[in-house]
Each structure stands twice: as structure tokens, then as C-alpha cells.
Amino acid sequence: MTTSNLQAALQPRSIAIIGASQNPDKIGGRPVDYLQRFGYRGKVYPVNPGRPEVQGLRAWPSVDALPEAPDLAIIAVPRAEATEAVQQCARIGTRVSVVMSSGFGEGNSSEGAALERAMVADARAAGMRLVGPNCQGLANFSNGALATFSTMIKECPPADGHIAILSQSGTLGMAPYGLLRRRGLGVRHAHATGNDADVTIAELAAAVAEDEQVRLMLLYLEGMPDPHNLARLGWIAQERGLPVLALKSGRTAAGKAAAQSHTGALASEDRVVDAFFEQHGIWRAQTMEELVDGAEMYLKRWKVGGRSVVTVSNSGAAGVLAADAVTLHGMQMASFAPETRQALEGILPSFANVSNPVDITGALLTDSSLFTKALGVIAQDPAADAFLVAFPVAGAGYDVESYADAAAALEESTGKPVVAASPQPDVAALFRQREVPVFTSESRAVAMLDQLTRHHQRLEEARRRFAGTPLHTGGLLEADPTPASPRMVNEAESLAALADAGVPVVRHRLCARADEARAALETFGAPVVVKGCSSAVAHKSELGLVRLGLRTEEEVVAAFVEMQETTVARGLPFEGVIVAAMERGQRELMIGAHRDPVFGPVVVIGDGGKYVESMPDNQLLLLPCTRDEVISRMQRLRIAPLLVGVRGDPPLDTHAFVDAVLAVAHLMLNATDVQSVDLNPVIVSAAGQGCRAVDAVLLRA
Numbered sequence: 001m002t003t004s005n006l007q008a009a010l011q012p013r014s015i016a017i018i019g020a021s022q023n024p025d026k027i028g029g030r031p032v033d034y035l036q037r038f039g040y041r042g043k044v045y046p047v048n049p050g051r052p053e054v055q056g057l058r059a060w061p062s063v064d065a066l067p068e069a070p071d072l073a074i075i076a077v078p079r080a081e082a083t084e085a086v087q088q089c090a091r092i093g094t095r096v097s098v099v100m101s102s103g104f105g106e107g108n109s110s111e112g113a114a115l116e117r118a119m120v121a122d123a124r125a126a127g128m129r130l131v132g133p134n135c136q137g138l139a140n141f142s143n144g145a146l147a148t149f150s151t152m153i154k155e156c157p158p159a160d161g162h163i164a165i166l167s168q169s170g171t172l173g174m175a176p177y178g179l180l181r182r183r184g185l186g187v188r189h190a191h192a193t194g195n196d197a198d199v200t201i202a203e204l205a206a207a208v209a210e211d212e213q214v215r216l217m218l219l220y221l222e223g224m225p226d227p228h229n230l231a232r233l234g235w236i237a238q239e240r241g242l243p244v245l246a247l248k249s250g251r252t253a254a255g256k257a258a259a260q261s262h263t264g265a266l267a268s269e270d271r272v273v274d275a276f277f278e279q280h281g282i283w284r285a286q287t288m289e290e291l292v293d294g295a296e297m298y299l300k301r302w303k304v305g306g307r308s309v310v311t312v313s314n315s316g317a318a319g320v321l322a323a324d325a326v327t328l329h330g331m332q333m334a335s336f337a338p339e340t341r342q343a344l345e346g347i348l349p350s351f352a353n354v355s356n357p358v359d360i361t362g363a364l365l366t367d368s369s370l371f372t373k374a375l376g377v378i379a380q381d382p383a384a385d386a387f388l389v390a391f392p393v394a395g396a397g398y399d400v401e402s403y404a405d406a407a408a409a410l411e412e413s414t415g416k417p418v419v420a421a422s423p424q425p426d427v428a429a430l431f432r433q434r435e436v437p438v439f440t441s442e443s444r445a446v447a448m449l450d451q452l453t454r455h456h457q458r459l460e461e462a463r464r465r466f467a468g469t470p471l472h473t474g475g476l477l478e479a480d481p482t483p484a485s486p487r488m489v490n491e492a493e494s495l496a497a498l499a500d501a502g503v504p505v506v507r508h509r510l511c512a513r514a515d516e517a518r519a520a521l522e523t524f525g526a527p528v529v530v531k532g533c534s535s536a537v538a539h540k541s542e543l544g545l546v547r548l549g550l551r552t553e554e555e556v557v558a559a560f561v562e563m564q565e566t567t568v569a570r571g572l573p574f575e576g577v578i579v580a581a582m583e584r585g586q587r588e589l590m591i592g593a594h595r596d597p598v599f600g601p602v603v604v605i606g607d608g609g610k611y612v613e614s615m616p617d618n619q620l621l622l623l624p625c626t627r628d629e630v631i632s633r634m635q636r637l638r639i640a641p642l643l644v645g646v647r648g649d650p651p652l653d654t655h656a657f658v659d660a661v662l663a664v665a666h667l668m669l670n671a672t673d674v675q676s677v678d679l680n681p682v683i684v685s686a687a688g689q690g691c692r693a694v695d696a697v698l699l700r701a
Contacts, residue, residue: 005129006199006207008095010140010189012071013042015147016094018063018085019076020046020054027100028076030149031137032057038158040144045070062088069093074137074147079103079115082133086119090126096199097123098147099132105195106134120198131204135194136170142188142213150174150190161186162213162299166205167220168193172247176218176292184432185295188214202229209236209244216298218291219246219282224273224598234280238463243298243455247285248273272596275620281462283455294448296437302417304456306385308334309449310378311357311442312371313390314364314398318421318442319357322388325446331453333357334383343377368399372406379413386417386449390442394427401430408434417452421445465626486675486699490535490575494698498679501671502663504656506694508580514560518553520579526551529580529694532563536572538678538697541610543570549582583694586652587642588681590618591661591693593668595675601668605630605661607639608681623665630658650686657684657691675699 021029028048032055035044046054049061060066063073063085073089075082075097082101089097103109104116116133123130131138137148141158152174163180167173170192177190189208193201201221206229208214217237224230237244250270277284285291309331311322323333333356336344344354348370353359358378360370371389378384389407394400404420411418420431420438431438439445489497492510499505507524510533511517521528532545540546544566547559560577567574590608595601599622606618619633634640634654645651664677676699684691 005095005127006204008071009098009129009131009138009199009204010145010207010211011143012096012145012147014045014068014070015040015042015072015074015145016045016047016060016063016066016070016089017074017076018047018089019074019081020048020059021076022048022051022054024055027149028074029055030153031074031076031147034139034146034148034153035144038141038144038146038153040146042145043068043070063092064088066092069095071095072145072147073097075099075101075132076149077101079112083115083119083122086128086130087122090123090128093126094128096129096131098135098137099130099194100135100137100149101132102134104133105197116195116197123198130198132194133197136173136192138192139190140188141186141190148190148192150177150192152178156181159186161188162215163187163295164189164191164205164208164211164214164217165220166191166193166201166208166217168196168201168222169220170194172220172288175288176220179288179292180295183295185299196223196225200226200229202226202233205230205244206233206236209233209240209242212240214242215301216295217242217244219244220291221246221248222250224248224276227276227598230276230282231280234282234462235466238281238459238466241301241459243283243459244281245283245285245291245455246277247288247291248277269596271620272599272602272622275602275622276599278458279462279465279622281459283451283458290451293439293444294437294451296432296435297417297419297448297452300411300417300435300437302452303415304385304417304453307331307450307453308383308385309388309446310334310381310384310386311388311390312360312374312378313357313392313442314360314362314371314394315390315392316353316357316359316361318390318392319353319359322390322421322442322446323357325443329446329450331446331450334381334385336378336381336383340377340381344374347373347377364399365397368402371403372409375406375410379410384414384416386419386453387411387414388419388421388442388445388449390421390445391427392421392423392442394422394424400427404430404434404436407431407436411436417449419445419449486701488535488538488697488699490533491531491540491696492533492575492578493535494677494696495578495693497671497674497698498664498667498677498693498696501667503660503667503679504690504692505696506580506583506692508578510576511560511579512576514557517556517560517577517579521550521553521556524579524581527582528556529578529582530556530559530563531578531580531695532567533575533578534567534572535575537567543567580694583683583692585683585685585689585691586649587639587684589657589684589691590680591664591677591682592618592679593664593674593677595668601665603661603665603668605633606637612680621661621665623669625662625665627658627662630661634658652684653687653689653691654684655687656689657682660691660693673701675701 019028023029024033046059069092105113139148173192428438509520527549588608592604601623603621678697679693
């Protein structure tokens with residue numbers, strides 16, 4: 001039912017417009033206009049009880065009066081009438097309803113939210129899918145099924161292409177449409193799902209991704225209401241080699257609040273969203289420009305190899321700027337083979353630079369063939385993975401058409417990415433006519449090459465990661481959106497649970513009496529650490545419940561008495577003290593874990609110690625994760641150089657630390673009552689000497 005009805009949303013054989021208007025500028029009038037104007041060949045049924053005809057088409061007085069159940073119904077009436085219209089459409093067997101009406105779950109109105117739930121229940125009871133409410137609608141430009149009221153379609157007439165745009169926001173969904181159409185790029189799909197009350201943007205995107213004519217997908221998200229279908233989309237994209245880019249708003253607290261009021265979006269910790277996208281091969285754009293600027297590159301479907309770049313320009317300064325940008329983005333300037341440099345020396349003037357970046361100089365004004373000849377030589381050198389041709393200034397006297405022809409020929413002969421940079425619209429237009437992606441500056445061109453190559457790597461890593469994963473899961477674990485209230489267990493219980501899970505922990509003993517504390521000192525030997533133990537205290541040092549480096553029985557007993565008095569005086573349960581051996585090592589790291597209400601269990605690793613919140617340096621992993629993924633995240637830490645040893649320090653035992661991380665991950669996967677884990681610090685010794693968690697907080701459901 002789900003698959004067939006979503007196909008009816010994308011390829012409906014008949015469409016009814018409830019609330020159809022004679023005025024083509026009204027919400028109920030635009031779909032009628034668009035369906036007739038842009039080639040829809042199915043049946044169109046305007047429903048308007050006050051008119052016998054709407055925009056030249058016969059109108060029907062009610063849903064019940066229609067000659068057949070339409071595949072798709074557009075509901076463009078006020079909220080008070082929309083719920084009844086949904087019931088009527090469901091009753092006659094409509095397969096999909098697109099509810100444009102607003103005033104439902106997107107605001108803070110409990111009444112609107114209740115109406116939305118009831119409307120979805122009515123639709124589902126009859127087997128009808130519902131898009132919206134509060135949505136701008138669906139537009140499939142390949143068949144003219146424009147069930148939308150977007151103004152942008154009048155501003156930028158549609159043309160079928162290979163790009164799909166899906167958005168929870170109507171306006172933000174059509175903004176990239178307008179930007180792309182103004183650049184002459186065709187768009188195949190532009191769908192807005194609004195509140196995602198039934199059909200979610202992720203579910204619809206997964207269905208659209210099955211369209212083999214779609215070669216690039218752009219998403220605008222305000223929340224993450226359906227991560228399982230988003231994971232499924234990632235799976236389909238990996239199988240098809242389909243690049244998916246997502247612009248996800250709500251990075252800040254203010255943005256999350258605005259998203260909640262706009263589309264009723266569910267919020268999740270933003271860095272978890274980043275980790276999810278990376279795991280599933282989806283590129284997260286930071287801005288609208290980043291979302292659309294690389295479209296021409298993606299549509300090329302280049303075979304992307306490494307990240308070595310060759311720059312050729314008529315300006316030495318442009319080459320320097322390009323080289324700076326390449327380095328800043330972590331790419332490399334390709335090194336030419338000696339025979340390549342020798343061949344270039346035979347072509348270019350003696351004052352030209354024949355190393356990378358190649359500066360042909362103003363000699364182009366004298367001999368326009370130099371550019372074509374130079375590119376012919378460079379094309380034979382295997383060192384380059386991508387090419388940038390830059391013309392910061394070119395006009396009268398420059399044979400720009402031949403340069404553009406040469407750039408296109410370079411792409412044709414190598415099959416590698418070739419991009420151009422020019423701030424002059426007339427120059428850029430000549431490259432664009434030859435389908436060479438062009439940007440206004442060298443830095444922007446390099447940034448997009450960086451994005452393209454890294455996105456390709458991410459997609460390939462995701463493909464390998466999920467190889468053999470069933471399509472219906474996309475590899476995502478179940479999450480609990482409403483977990484039970486957690487309770488903190490004391491540190492002794494926490495350390496015991498972690499030790500049972502395979503995490504190496506400090507040698508310690510829980511002591512309920514002072515004489516037991518004295519005995520622990522004798523067992524471990526001086527010096528020791530004494531910590532108050534209470535299931536109501538997570539951060540003991542802030543209450544004075546930690547003493548380090550104690551060496552005598554008198555010091556240990558005094559610490560016991562003081563901590564007991566402090567805990568009782570604050571009305572907290574006193575469950576003894578922990579006496580532990582003093583651990584020494586090379587570095588304090590941390591391991592944390594919690595259950596995200598959207599994505600399930602998440603592990604955090606990073607630099608540890610008391611400044612972990614003030615100076616955070618950590619990375620996230622969605623579960624399940626592999627050893628290689630843990631190592632990869634460790635290499636991204638700012639302290640990563642310290643892990644391998646610097647200035648005479650030995651390398652850390654990262655192997656033991658990775659084992660501890662995987663043990664915590666296993667605990668989170670198998671002990672479903674564990675809600676969160678906080679190990680800080682984990683003291684890591686030199687390579688071969690292990691690591692130990694010396695402080696732990698564990699919360700259970």
C-alpha cells in the first residue's frame with residue numbers, strides 16, 4: 001500500500017482539486033492552471049460547489065459527486081473544512097491527499113495538533129496516504145503532475161532534468177529550484193511535505209530516489225522525524241551512486257525553536273545529525289549556496305579518484321590563490337613528471353611557470369593556441385585527479401571560446417573533473433555553454449572540488465559499510481523517542497557494570513566503614529584516592545568528595561569521616577567511600593554514551609579531564625560501529641598528534657583505548673536499560689601498557 005500509493009503521488013492518473021478557484025493566483029487556482037499549462041495528461045477534477053466551470057474545466061460540486069476516485073486529491077480549503085475533505089477523499093478510495101491547509105501541528109496549538117492526528121487516523125483507516133498538512137505540494141515536472149501552489153513556477157518555468165528537490169518547507173524547497181533553473185538546469189522533482197504528519201520527507205525521498213533519471217538529490221530538513229526512511233534513502237543512494245545533499249536547519253537553540261513552530265519538527269542533537277549523515281553517505285550543506293553550487297559537477301557523474309589538483313591560468317596570482325585554497329582544504333597540488341615539465345618548456349615562453357600551478361602568462365594574447373597545447377600535454381600526466389582552469393581577467397584579445405573548447409576536450413579525454421573559475425559573466429557563459437562547471441573565484445572552485453571528492457569518498461565508505469544490509473533497515477537501530485526517566489547508580493555499581501562489560505577500570509574497593517578504608521589502603525599501597533559514594537552525586541569534586549594522594553591510615557580515616565558528614569549534611573544518601581589505587585599514565589581521555597531519542601545509541605570519545613566541557617575536543621559515533629571507525633574518529637581529534645607521541649613522549653596505547661570504546665558500544669547495544677555512560681577520565685598509558693577508567697557515572701532506565 002505504501003509503495004503503490006506513493007507512486008500514485010508521483011505519477012497520478014487523475015487529480016482532484018478540492019477548493020479549486022477560478023483565479024489562477026489563488027492557492028486553489030494555481031494547481032488547476034499549472035496542470036493545464038505544463039503538460040499533465042491525466043484527468044483533472046476541480047471541486048467547487050459554487051461554479052459549474054473552473055478555468056475552462058468542468059467543476060464538480062462535491063467530492064462525492066466525482067465520476068471516479070482520483071489517484072491524488074489536492075485539499076486547498078481552510079482548516080475547518082480540510083478535515084472533512086480528508087474524510088470524504090478517504091471514503092471514496094482516493095490513494096493520496098495533499099493537504100495544503102495550515103493551522104495544525106506546526107504551531108503550539110493543542111487543538112491543531114489533535115486535529116492533525118485525527119486527520120491522519122482517518123486517512124490511514126481507509127488506506128489513504130496523506131502529504132502535509134501545511135505543505136506547498138508536489139511537483140513532478142517529467143509528467144506535468146504539478147500539485148503545488150508555488151509562485152516560483154511562474155517566475156522560472158519548469159524544464160525536466162535530473163535533479164530532485166525535497167523539502168519540509170515549501171518556500172525553501174523552491175528557492176533552490178529557482179537558483180538552478182536560472183542557471184539553465186532542469187529539475188525533475190520539487191516536493192514539499194510540510195508537517196510530515198503521515199508521508200515524511202524521508203519516505204518520499206526514498207521513493208523518488210528509485211527514479212533512475214534522478215542523478216542528484218537536494219534536501220531541506222527542519223527536523224528528523226523519520227530516520228529509518230532516511231537511512232533507507234542512504235542505502236538506495238549507495239546502491240545507485242546517487243549523491244544526496246541535505247541542508248538541515250536548527251543548528252542553534254534559536255533555530256530549533258523556530259523549526260518547531262514552523263513545521264513541528266523533531267529536534268535532535270545537531271552533531272548526532274552530522275554523524276548520521278556521514279554514516280549514510282549524505283553530504284550536509286551549511287548554506288543554500290553550498291547546496292546548489294556544485295550541481296553541474298554532480299550531474300557530470302565523474303569517476304572521482306584522489307585529491308590532487310592541477311591549476312592552469314593566465315595569471316600567476318590566480319595560481320597562487322588556487323594553490324592556497326587547495327592546501328587549506330586538505331587537498332594536494334599534483335607534481336608533474338619530468339617529461340611533462342620538459343614538454344611544457346617546449347611550448348610555453350621561457351618566463352612562464354611550467355610547474356603546478358601553470359602560469360601561461362599574458363603570452364596568450366600573442367598566441368591563443370598556448371592554452372590548448374598546454375592542456376594537451378597536462379592531460380597525459382597521470383598525477384592529476386582534477387583540473388582547474390582560471391581566468392580572473394579575459395576579454396578583448398583573448399580567444400575564450402578556444403579555451404573553453406580545450407577545457408571541454410580535457411574532460412573528454414581524461415574523464416576527470418574539470419572546472420573553471422572566472423568572475424566575468426560573459427567568460428563564464430562560454431564555459432557553461434560547453435558544460436564545463438564554472439565558479440566566480442578560484443577559492444570557490446576548489447571548495448566545490450573538495451566537497452565533490454570528499455562526498456564521493458563518503459558515499460563509497462557508506463556503500464562498503466552497509467554492503468549486505470537489508471534494504472528495509474538501512475542499518476539503523478531502533479530508538480526510543482520517550483525513554484523512561486533514568487536513575488543514576490553509584491560509582492561502585494557503575495564501575496562494576498563496566499568491568500563486567502570488558503572495560504578496564506581502576507583497582508578499587510567500596511568501603512562502608514572506616515576500618516574497611518584502612519584495609520583498602522593496605523591492599524593497594526600508598527598513595528590512594530578516596531571518593532565519596534552516593535547515587536545522588538555525579539560530580540563529586542564540586543562537593544569536596546574527592547581526596548587524592550593519601551598515604552597514611554589517619555588521612556584515609558579522616559577523609560572517610562569528612563565525606564560521610566558532608567554527604568549527610570546535604571541530605572544525600574551516603575553509601576560509603578571508594579578507595580582506589582592512584583593511576584598514572586600519559587593522557588586523560590574520555591568515553592561517553594547515551595541514547596538519542598531519534599537515532600538510538602551514540603558513543604562520544606575525546607580528550608578528557610576537568611576541562612572536557614570548557615574546552616571540548618570529541619567525536620561522535622552512531623552504533624553499531626567498527627574498530628576502523630573508532631580509529632578514524634580518534635584521528636580527527638585536535639589532540640590526535642599527541643596520541644602518536646611528540647617531543648620524546650611515547651605513543652599512547654590507543655589499541656587498548658579502542659578496545660574500551662568498543663566494550664562501551666557493546667554494552668549500549670546489549671544492555672538496553674543503560675541510558676548513558678560517562679567515563680572521565682580514562683587514563684591511557686604508553687603503548688602496550690593499557691588504559692583504565694578511573695571515574696564512572698552510569699544511568700539506568
